[in-house]
Amino acid sequence: MTETAEPRIPPESEQAPSPDALLVRRTLAEIAPVADKVTGYFYALLFIHRPELRGLFPAAMDTQRDRLLKALLTAAEHMDDPDVLVPYLQNLGRGHRKYGTEAGHYPAVGEALIGALIRYATTTWNEETQAAWVRTYTKISQIMIDAAAEDEEHAPPWWHAEVVSHDLRTPDIAVVTLRPDQPYPFLAGQYTMLETPWWPRVWRHYSFASAPRPDGLLSLHVKAVPAGWVSSALVHRARPGDVLRLGPPAGSMTVDHSKDNGLLCLGGGTGIAPIKALVEDVAEHGDRRPVEVFYGARSDQDLYDIDTMMRLQKNFPWLSVRPVTEQQGRLPEAVRRYGPWAEYDAYLSGPLAMVRSSMDVLPGVGIPMDRIRHDFPTELAGRP
Known part of the structure; x- marks a missing residue:
């Protein structure tokens, strides 16, 4: 299973949680200390009762781990936030089509979920709790099925x-350009889930490095990471003519x-890819709103796309690009030094630690949480 973006959960509403939500959260609190055991039991039940579903998952389940279960449990916990959860589940349901998921698979997943909860929620589980979970899973699955x-x-x-070009920028970073076999509609700042022929059923997310182009080509920035099967294949093995999904x-x-707010964009490492796409998007719409880009990397040599970003700065007077290396300090601290940013919306893309530390800093320099955007993939995503 692949990653997708965690739903952006707003602060808890002042409205009292529903009775079902209270029961669900009690169960979640009980099973939290034994989450690994719940996960293992869940998959065992699923594959014993529906062995044909095993083929929908990667051969090595350690690449999957608990993404499916965590997605279900997270959705269940936040079912009182439909404005957030409904779009999240709809996106999940659409994305699951690429695995061959069918509506008839969802009941089996629900049965495995309930079975695992019965096994490990020994203190809080009763008929009332089970009814609450059945109602909750029914809502979750129906949203996904309908989408x-x-x-x-x-x-x-x-x-x-098809891979049409492969530009190795550093020993472990490549810019890969693709030609889809039919029109591929997307927006600047979005990402795709990608499968290579070398690792079937193993999907990974990659952000688009440009706004939609007239020629329909797609550009991705890929960094090979340790034990990264897909990323290493794309950087070191992929060549023009190879076909991906x-x-x-x-x-x-x-x-x-x-809106006319400025854009404060923080891109760390290959996280500069969607930031570049956002800059192009602003330019194509004729906007003249200010765009401030902080481009973070470990060293000057790791600023693999700095020449492109500086050319964009030269062409667009409303754009400012500031490279930040570890020698100069942490990226969020550099942003703090140049603040405040009360008239800006923030866009974050890069390593999880950078995103988290930036979210800690930005409210203090004028950007509230509801004006901070990021789509960091997490292990909370899964598929039935």
């Missing part, structure tokens, strides 16, 4: 995409062109 059915009417489950575009780190 998949609607998407099937106008979009394929996946796209084939793409899932549907996803992500909400996009620009609202009805």
Whole structure:
């Protein structure tokens, strides 16, 4: 299973949680200390009762781990936040089509979920709790099923995409350009889920490094990471002529062109890819709002796309690009020094530690949490 973006959960509403939500949260609190055991038991039940579903998952389940279960449990915990969860689940349902997921698979997942909870929620589980979980899972699965059915009417489950160029920028970073076999609609700032022929059923997320292009080509920045099967294959093995598979575009780190706030963009490492796409998007819409880009890397040599960013700065007077290396300090601290940023919306892309530390800093320099956008993939995403 692949990653997708964690739903952006707002602060708890002042409205009292529903009775079902209270029961669900009690169960979640009880099973939290034994989450690994719950996960193992869940998959065991699923594959014993529906062995044919094993083929929908990667051969090595350690690449999957608990993403499916965590996605379900996270959705269940926040079912009182429909404005957030419904779009998240709809996106999940559409994305699951690329695995061959069908509506008939969802009941089996639900049965395995309930079975695992019965086994490990020994203190809080009773008939009332089970009824609450059944109602909650029914809502979750139906949203996903309906979204998949609607998407099937106008979009394929996946796209084939040919590698047309492979530019090795550093020993472990490549810019890969793809030509999809049919139009691929996406927005600047979004990402795709990608499968290579070398690792079937192992999907990884990569952000687009440009706004939609007239020629339809797609550009990705890929860094090979230790034990990264897909990333290492894309950097060291992929060549022009190879054909990959793409899932549907996803992500909400996009620009609202009805607003005139400035954009404060933090890109760490290959996280500069979607930031570059956002800059192009602003330019194509003729906006003149200020865009401030902080481009972070360990050293000057790791600023592999700095020449491109500086050319963009030269062409657009409303754009400012500031490279920040570890020698100069942490990226969030550099942002703090140049603040305040009260008239800006923030866009974050890069390593998880950078995103988290930036989210700690930005409210203090004028950007509230509801104006901070990021689509960091997490292990909370999964598929039935």
